Amino acid sequence: MIRFADPAAFAASLARLPAPDAAATEAARARQSELTKPLGSLGRLEEIAVFMAGWQGRERPRADLIRAVIFAGNHGVAARGVSAYPPEVTVQMVANFRARGAAINALTAACGAELAVVPLDLDRPTGDITCMPAMSEADCLAALNAGAAAVAADTELLFVGEMGIGNTTPAAALAAQVFGGEAADWIGRGTGLDDDGLARKAAAVAAALSLHGRHCGTAFETLRRLGGREIAAMAGAVLAARHLRVPVLLDGFITCAAMAPLLADNDAFLAHCLAAHCSAEAGHARLLDRFGLDPLLQLGMRLGEGSGAAVAAQIVRSAIAAHNGMATFAEAAVAGKNAGRDAETAQA
Template sequence: MNKMPTINTLDDVRQILTELPGPDVEAARAAQTREPQLTKPAGSLGRLEQLAAWTATWQGRYPPRMTTPNAHVFAGNHGVVAQGVSAFPAEVTKQMVANFERGGAAINQICKSIGIGLCVEQMDLDNPTQDFTQNPAMTDTECADAIAFGMNVVDECSDVVCLGEMGIGNTTSAAAICLALYGGSALTWVGPGTGLDKPGIGKKADVIGLGVKLYKPHMHDGLDVMRCLGGRELAAIAGAVIGARLKKVPVLLDGYVSTAAAAVLPSVNKRALDHCKVGHMSQEPGHKLLLEKLGKVALQDHSMRLGEGTGAALAVALLKAAVACHNDMATFAEAGVSDKDAGEKDA
């Protein structure tokens, strides 16, 4: 079992980020060697071929495996909800967590249908973060504790981990994080979230702009951004990304919020998200721009914006198919099928 490093402060997290393990070169080479031997034209399975090789590379083994996928939904409450940035009240977070635990939410059905283990992680729901228009969302210790929690919940036996969230107000934090990291206009990053109308979106943008302006002198990297503008569930997602890397578990991020949470890490280590894929393109307008900034391409686009890890969980089906094709298709030699090179030799 991989023992996680001790974290007491955000400086401890920064140190861990500078020492992240890289890709498994031997596993990658083995995948690249087998792929051209499979009974299909070269490149004909497109991104599925790349996904199989990526899975092996970041699992650190060959052949890759996709029998034990797991999902974590982190739930947190946000003090900034007091500014009227959500169409729903903060108590809905707790109510939805209860729904997850009863098996009544969309993520439950998707995980059940695909064969994904689901864990719901409650992040001190009775104590919302601070309203970031008044004070930083979290102290250094609170943020570090949430990151450490996320690092430790990832099971090293997972073949892939899907990271999702639930938290009324967390699209406000996500948009604020993106504005602080990448600049531009607040309206560029803001969307309807749980269903705001146009005036509500405008108010949300004003709140975000105020928060970013207030803490700009104190935000020197993405971890500072998370501390000042994020939420416990977002910090836990960032921690889970780190923990997964240390435990050789590939990551599927969900939509706008979980991608924004992970986006704080490359400012400390630009390779911090190499073991992450993004499960789907959210309908939150800032997600497309965020993916461009990160150099990521979503695996699917189903016009979804629910959160809960639903888009990440759906992408597990792609990974299962990619790994099955790579591992179980016959080679040209096994099937007695002449490949292109053989035809060229005969000619």
């Protein structure tokens, strides 16, 4: 099991990232060139299949063990009126997840993913980031390790989601800290804020950046000061997945904001990730642009919970089904693109 003993161990884990299996990548690419279709005719499905093969280390990847994990946490900054919903909704939604009544329950069932829910000290909100760090060093490490512990080594595709009233505010602060810009560039209406609420949110993000910005010299410290327990847990899970060579589908704005500090410390961090979708939350498209990731879907979703990734998982399954299930030209006794030219060359 991946575990970070202290901030230095977390930093070392982030600095030393494994690469995909080059031989498996090449074998999968070669197989794509032999399947009974014009090369490239399945577009991104071909790229996805090769991507999955490289990270799983096999020419024919699988997506039978898809796992989704939702992390839940509460935020001190929610007391500043930055969400249209009260903090107790976090606890209530965790109960709804466990009762299988939420969108993510339906969507993970549809894509065949196992779903786990990990609540993180819901009776103990993080510090209000406008006037103090979100977490102590110990709390941040505990959250990172809770995320890492949720990733099983036999997982063939992972996606993580979150639940935490007010968490688009720390997400916006993380994005602004890493990529710059004003608070207004990164905030959105989240759960449905009115104009006054949006102004409060912008003020909260600006205050947090003013207080903590000069101290955010590492990914750990940025997450500790500006993040939240569920945000750090998602970061820990995706870092653990990298070391286990588990490919990852990234969900929406908050999930991607959790990755931003790690990418700032190691620009190769997201190589094992696909962007599942681009959400309707204002800052998500900007984050994906900074990440250099092209989302698989754009459906106007803004729910969180890993819901966009659950829908995109079906695209990954389709890519793998085509890659593994199609016949090659030789198997189907179908002439390949250069068959006539090869025959003429042989006769000559």
